[in-house]
Amino acid sequence: QKEVEQDPGPLSVPEGAIVSLNCTYSNSAFQYFMWYRQYSRKGPELLMYTYSSGNKEDGRFTAQVDKSSKYISLFIRDSQPSDSATYLCAMSEAGNTPLVFGKGTRLSVIA
């Protein structure tokens, strides 16, 4: 079993839908949780960064961390075709250390 599990999809939703993406993990030492977006043939770009449990909101994006369940989520409101990409969860035990990524979920938002 991998340290971080993420359903690879693909996930297809209509424009304007609310998208829910999630990851589970097994390493209780993880304290830093991130969501990256990766467009085809590009490097990952950071969307959200949270420390420990709780919620964080940035525009249309909300990240949630539940350390007791070892479960993290990313919600995208009012999804747009430009949100079509692969979304990767990532986590680390300490600040600025190697990241452990999920497999990525491929999302398509259909106009």
Add this chain to the structure above:
Amino acid sequence: GAGVSQSPRYKVAKRGQDVALRCDPISGHVSLFWYQQALGQGPEFLTYFQNEAQLDKSGLPSDRFFAERPEGSVSTLKIQRTQQEDSAVYLCASSLDYAHSGRPERQYFGPGTRLTVT
């Protein structure tokens, strides 16, 4: 440039050839990370540097893989005697802060080098 750059963007090597992949981090960034991303998978950690010191190379798949950052800026990932299983995208990331700083620190990724071994 403002971001992390990598070269070449694409590399085709015949099995058994040696390859060298270059990463130019954002100027002034202390930490530099290498990841390998196989098709349909998330990136997997290979090695990382703090300035010129290689702090962890536990992710390197075999002794055919070697990385260096001699002057604490540009880094090179070298793969000797390439094998088909080495085909992947090699991603470089840099961050401003020191490793294990205890502070949340963003890693900025380059576009990657897509290596195909035939």
